[in-house]
Amino acid sequence: MNPEIIERLRAIVGPEFVADKDYDLIAYARAWSYEGPRLPEAIVVPGSAEEVSEIMRLAGRTGTPVTVRAGGTTTTGMALPRQGGIVLDLNRMDRIYGIDEDAMAVSMQSGVTVYRLIKYIERRGFKIPWLPEFGGGVTIGGWTAFNGVGAGGSVYGRVGDFIVGLQVVLPTGEIVRTGSASFKGAKQFARYLGTGPDLTGLYLNSLGVSGVITEVTMRVYPIPEALGWVSFGFETPEEAQEGIKKLVRANIAYGITCVDDEMFKTIRLPPPAPWVVQFFAEGWKPEVDFRVRKAREIIAGAGFGKELPQNTPRILWGGARGTSLRSKPPRRYMCVGCFHPLDATAAVFNVYNAVGRKYNLRRGMLWWTCQTYANAFPVYVYDELADGPELAARAARECREGWGAVGAVPDYPGPDPDCTEDIAPEYLGLWKRIKEALDPYHIMHRGQSPVIER
Amino acid sequence: MAFERLEKYREIIWNDQACGVCQRGPWNPYRPFGPTSDRLCPEYEKFRTITHSAQGRIQAARWLLEGKLPVSDDFVKVTYDCLLCGACSTVGCVVDQAHVPMFRDLRADLVAMGKGPIEPFRKTGSLIRREGNRFGRPKEERAKWAEGMDISPKADLVYFAGCVASYRAPEVARSTATVLIRAGVPFAILGAEEWCCGQPLLSSGQVEAFASVAEHNVRAFRNAGARRVVTACGCCYHTLKFDYPPITGDTGFEVLHITQILADLIGNGGLRPKQSFDHRVAYQDPCHLARLGSRITAEPRAILKSVPGIELVEMEGNGKDTQCCGRFPVELPDLSLYTGINRIRDARAAGADTLVTACSFCHWNLTRAGGNVKESLKVMDITQILAHSLGCGPELPPLEERRR
Numbered sequence A: 001m002n003p004e005i006i007e008r009l010r011a012i013v014g015p016e017f018v019a020d021k022d023y024d025l026i027a028y029a030r031a032w033s034y035e036g037p038r039l040p041e042a043i044v045v046p047g048s049a050e051e052v053s054e055i056m057r058l059a060g061r062t063g064t065p066v067t068v069r070a071g072g073t074t075t076t077g078m079a080l081p082r083q084g085g086i087v088l089d090l091n092r093m094d095r096i097y098g099i100d101e102d103a104m105a106v107s108m109q110s111g112v113t114v115y116r117l118i119k120y121i122e123r124r125g126f127k128i129p130w131l132p133e134f135g136g137g138v139t140i141g142g143w144t145a146f147n148g149v150g151a152g153g154s155v156y157g158r159v160g161d162f163i164v165g166l167q168v169v170l171p172t173g174e175i176v177r178t179g180s181a182s183f184k185g186a187k188q189f190a191r192y193l194g195t196g197p198d199l200t201g202l203y204l205n206s207l208g209v210s211g212v213i214t215e216v217t218m219r220v221y222p223i224p225e226a227l228g229w230v231s232f233g234f235e236t237p238e239e240a241q242e243g244i245k246k247l248v249r250a251n252i253a254y255g256i257t258c259v260d261d262e263m264f265k266t267i268r269l270p271p272p273a274p275w276v277v278q279f280f281a282e283g284w285k286p287e288v289d290f291r292v293r294k295a296r297e298i299i300a301g302a303g304f305g306k307e308l309p310q311n312t313p314r315i316l317w318g319g320a321r322g323t324s325l326r327s328k329p330p331r332r333y334m335c336v337g338c339f340h341p342l343d344a345t346a347a348v349f350n351v352y353n354a355v356g357r358k359y360n361l362r363r364g365m366l367w368w369t370c371q372t373y374a375n376a377f378p379v380y381v382y383d384e385l386a387d388g389p390e391l392a393a394r395a396a397r398e399c400r401e402g403w404g405a406v407g408a409v410p411d412y413p414g415p416d417p418d419c420t421e422d423i424a425p426e427y428l429g430l431w432k433r434i435k436e437a438l439d440p441y442h443i444m445h446r447g448q449s450p451v452i453e454r
Numbered sequence B: 001m002a003f004e005r006l007e008k009y010r011e012i013i014w015n016d017q018a019c020g021v022c023q024r025g026p027w028n029p030y031r032p033f034g035p036t037s038d039r040l041c042p043e044y045e046k047f048r049t050i051t052h053s054a055q056g057r058i059q060a061a062r063w064l065l066e067g068k069l070p071v072s073d074d075f076v077k078v079t080y081d082c083l084l085c086g087a088c089s090t091v092g093c094v095v096d097q098a099h100v101p102m103f104r105d106l107r108a109d110l111v112a113m114g115k116g117p118i119e120p121f122r123k124t125g126s127l128i129r130r131e132g133n134r135f136g137r138p139k140e141e142r143a144k145w146a147e148g149m150d151i152s153p154k155a156d157l158v159y160f161a162g163c164v165a166s167y168r169a170p171e172v173a174r175s176t177a178t179v180l181i182r183a184g185v186p187f188a189i190l191g192a193e194e195w196c197c198g199q200p201l202l203s204s205g206q207v208e209a210f211a212s213v214a215e216h217n218v219r220a221f222r223n224a225g226a227r228r229v230v231t232a233c234g235c236c237y238h239t240l241k242f243d244y245p246p247i248t249g250d251t252g253f254e255v256l257h258i259t260q261i262l263a264d265l266i267g268n269g270g271l272r273p274k275q276s277f278d279h280r281v282a283y284q285d286p287c288h289l290a291r292l293g294s295r296i297t298a299e300p301r302a303i304l305k306s307v308p309g310i311e312l313v314e315m316e317g318n319g320k321d322t323q324c325c326g327r328f329p330v331e332l333p334d335l336s337l338y339t340g341i342n343r344i345r346d347a348r349a350a351g352a353d354t355l356v357t358a359c360s361f362c363h364w365n366l367t368r369a370g371g372n373v374k375e376s377l378k379v380m381d382i383t384q385i386l387a388h389s390l391g392c393g394p395e396l397p398p399l400e401e402r403r404r
Helices: A003-013 A022-027 A049-062 A114-122 A140-146 A237-250 A261-266 A285-300 A317-324 A342-358 A390-405 A425-438 B006-015 B042-047 B054-065 B073-079 B099-112 B119-131 B162-168 B170-182 B199-203 B207-223 B234-243 B258-267 B298-306 B333-349 B360-370 B382-389
Strands: A042-044 A066-069 A086-089 A096-100 A105-109 A163-169 A175-177 A212-219 A226-234 A255-260 A275-283 A332-335 A338-341 A362-364 A366-370 A373-376 A379-382 B157-160 B228-231 B254-257 B280-284 B311-313 B354-357 B378-381
Touching: A003 A042, A003 A049, A022 A042, A022 B054, A022 B073, A049 A066, A049 A086, A049 A163, A049 A175, A049 A212, A066 A212, A096 A114, A105 A114, A114 A140, A140 A212, A226 A237, A226 A285, A237 A255, A237 A275, A237 A285, A237 A342, A255 A261, A255 A342, A261 A275, A261 A362, A261 A379, A275 A285, A332 A390, A338 A342, A338 A390, A342 A362, A342 A366, A342 A373, A342 A390, A379 A390, B006 B054, B006 B099, B042 B333, B054 B073, B054 B099, B073 B099, B099 B199, B119 B199, B119 B207, B157 B170, B162 B170, B162 B360, B170 B258, B170 B378, B170 B382, B199 B207, B199 B234, B207 B234, B228 B234, B228 B258, B234 B254, B234 B360, B254 B258, B258 B298, B258 B382, B280 B298, B280 B333, B298 B311, B298 B382, B333 B354, B333 B360, B354 B360, B354 B382, B360 B378, B378 B382
Parallel strands: A042 A086, A066 A086, B157 B228, B228 B254, B280 B311, B280 B354, B354 B378
Antiparallel strands: A096 A105, A105 A212, A163 A175, A163 A212, A226 A275, A255 A275, A255 A366, A332 A379, A338 A373, A362 A379, A366 A373
């Protein structure tokens, strides 16, 4: 990178927060994904939105690509630069501004980890909408840019469904607030306003291409009196799908998750059934008891599936991560995911298994509902020393193709950055015009979504 | 082969997930509300780039093994910025417990290539080689702390004071010896034959020098008739117990930490603390006692709970999830001070007015850190409190005088 740009970056954030030695670039060349190494030219670690703004203006003036990175845990490789330039590491922006207990909203800089946020609000009697299932140093900003999903999604949906508003720095350097705080003097208490479209949505699932999320205000909820659960075993994907559909239709779940026997084997636990559906309910104790009882009645009356013992391990994303990564011999694992309607559940499960069997990959299905649709998020385990990252990328691509054929849509682009061959051209045209307006200098995550890039 | 030691970790290095847990955690997503700290890696907390974390170091290791990363002076310096506290090894990633040995082996490869260690470690190494201690003080002054105590040179149990207690904090060596005497436990010391345990050498990759001091000390223990060796320093304990046998073979003696002996004595009535110590006390679990190989966490707390008047409070980050004290005040002074100050603040946040530890290095670093923050906090070794409670320690000076 031009030494002049480096010097100006140092002047903006302080010399200790700009790194451009070869070993620095290598440290940022991988993230939690099966993407091979992609080197930046410099790493900048800003401490405030104002610093981010100055960096963006400099990048715009000099045509320098900017890739935003927080925890680096999207498993998609979106934290990796595709055309060099600056990696903007947001981890130093980790202040929690405070909680508004009446509005039930907490505001913080985007580099706050989910773990730290949970500790902070728990002490004040609040919880994040989901169960704490996440891996690594996930940050609120990354969660928002990815529009994450997890157990608890039956009620609360995805991250975007409980975001109140954002502060973002545009690729051109302007600092903008979305939500009610876009009005002068108004608090950040409401997402949707009567004055135009919801601009917060430009940043959900944006994966960095729309600008930099620097502050997040998120809805939180009082810790419920009770959390209850019950697990059901099913013999086939088709039975699991029908059982899940009945539970969703009853509208009683806080979360519904599904794992398979392959996941149990991968983390070295005896599988209690080929397909294990976990039903969660939260709320007041009598309410939870009622919902769990109702779930039992529904599956008992279905004519297939069986209730599993209460001590059946509950395997969620974070737990699976923790255990499978400790595998010996050491192995990496990669994730590939899709969103799908409930009636495609069995087909999605079958595609994942067929690809796993084809490449003889240890694997495990992770799956949960998002309100009335679902997110499948299976893992494949591979040996990067023997196989390189290419095998995992190939498996991911085949999974995505198979899922597309049964009506699923990708939950992130995966190894093919544009992921646009199946998107309607009118939609792409609109998105391209928006992108052009947001990022006229074409600096954000350059190369990540070529079809919408100039 | 340029990186002969690092080569052992090739499979781990290639399969490292680059998942980031070694920087900021979480320690455990299903136990987010337990007594774990917001912080994980002290080095990352200070420098705030992935370069300064296990992930960055492992990625660099891969490029080294591929021959694609030149070994520059700057890279060597960064390699030595890690405190080797092992916090990264608690997060349950594919690297499992291999972080600390891997990073030590990387340093040993750098030394073998003539690229390491960095100057402060080299200087410490030469002082140890010259005088047998990390301060370069005369060998014959090593047991000055024991003057007037009439301690035997031979016994079944040998007390290994370590460099810090011998030269810099003799009050800790004296209080340790005093409580053993009060308990009627016969013990010996090695005097001038006690050399540094060698931990600074091993940590910095000076493995040949480490082997030399290990062999010397084991010989000295054997000459003193040791069947058991006890130390009050967490670092020394770990080194003698876990790092000597691979070098010297079976040492022929058991290695104990003083808190194990004292907790036993208190448990069976051999010691009865009586004098009150009316303070809110937080206990700093030394990494080398609580995380890196051992789990000596209950014994120190049992001792503290036996002392009348103590209200024991827990800091965020304790047991195996402890936060490092800073460890290398001479070799990595800035990082060490930064880390120590964070720990002082943890103790204050827990409501403690006294921070107690069971390791000479923790005592040293935390005392130094305590002198650099506004909050007043006593930093003490656990044997000092016990000696006081047994009525055989010196009168404790008032709070202000203890700050340095």
